[in-house]
Amino acid sequence: MMNKMTRFLFAAAILATPLALPACTMTTDAAKKPLPSLTQQFATPFYVNAANVVVESRYDPLANSRDVSSTFPTPPDMALRRYAETRLRPAGGEGILKFLIEDASVYREGMPSPNKAARWLDLDDKDRYTAMIRASLIREGVAATAPGAMGLQIKLERTLTIPESTSLAERDRLFQGFVADLLGDMDGAVTDALNNTLKLGAGDVAPSPGPFPVEPVQITPQDVNQ
Numbered sequence: 001m002m003n004k005m006t007r008f009l010f011a012a013a014i015l016a017t018p019l020a021l022p023a024c025t026m027t028t029d030a031a032k033k034p035l036p037s038l039t040q041q042f043a044t045p046f047y048v049n050a051a052n053v054v055v056e057s058r059y060d061p062l063a064n065s066r067d068v069s070s071t072f073p074t075p076p077d078m079a080l081r082r083y084a085e086t087r088l089r090p091a092g093g094e095g096i097l098k099f100l101i102e103d104a105s106v107y108r109e110g111m112p113s114p115n116k117a118a119r120w121l122d123l124d125d126k127d128r129y130t131a132m133i134r135a136s137l138i139r140e141g142v143a144a145t146a147p148g149a150m151g152l153q154i155k156l157e158r159t160l161t162i163p164e165s166t167s168l169a170e171r172d173r174l175f176q177g178f179v180a181d182l183l184g185d186m187d188g189a190v191t192d193a194l195n196n197t198l199k200l201g202a203g204d205v206a207p208s209p210g211p212f213p214v215e216p217v218q219i220t221p222q223d224v225n226q
Helices: 004-016 076-087 116-120 168-197
Strands: 046-048 052-057 088-090 096-111 126-140 151-163
Touching: 046 168, 052 076, 052 088, 076 088, 076 096, 076 126, 076 168, 088 096, 126 168, 151 168
Parallel strands: 046 088, 052 096
Antiparallel strands: 096 126, 126 151
16 A cells, blocks of 8 residues: 555656646635625516515425535525515516525536546546526416416526635635526526516506596496486
C-alpha cells in the first residue's frame, strides 16, 4: 500500500503535468457579487380576468430525503410563491384563479472527472443539480361555458452543473441565478397559458372606475295598474 510520502510525491508529479484542470483562485470579500434578484423582473403585474388570485402549495421539501432544495439561499418553492403573489393580480371578472405549487424538488448528482488521474486525486469533480418544477393553474367558480380551459399543469426541468470545489458564497450566487432562470421559465409558460389556453388575459376586462365615478341612477318602479 502506498505510504503518505510516496502518495504526496506521486500527486506532485501528476500536478506538474498539464491536465487542463481548472485553476484555483481566491475570492476576496470585495470581489463577491450580490445574489441575483428574484423579483425585479416580475415587478410589472400581470392582470388576470378573475375576481381573485389564490396561491397555494402542496409541496413538502421534507418528503424526499434526496431533495436538496432547502439548501438553496431561496428555495424554489418559496421563490415560486413569491413570484405568483407578485406577478399575478386580479383585474375583476368572474371566479378565482388558483396557482398551485405541486413540486419544486432539486436533486444533486455527483459527476467524477473523466480524467483518471484527476479522479484519483479527487480533482475536477462536479455537482449537477436538477430542478423538477410542477405547478397548476386552476379556475374555480366560473361557468362551464366560459371561454378557455378550466385548468392546466405546467412542468419544468432545468439543470445546473458546477465544480465541486466552488466556494459556498459563489455556490449560493449560482443557486440564486438558477432559481431566477426557473422563474423566467415559469413566467413564460404562465403568460402563454393565461393568454392562449385559459383565456384570462385582462385585455377585455372593463376598466375600474376613475377618481370621480358616476353616481348610480335609481329607477323608481312604476305601478302597472296606474
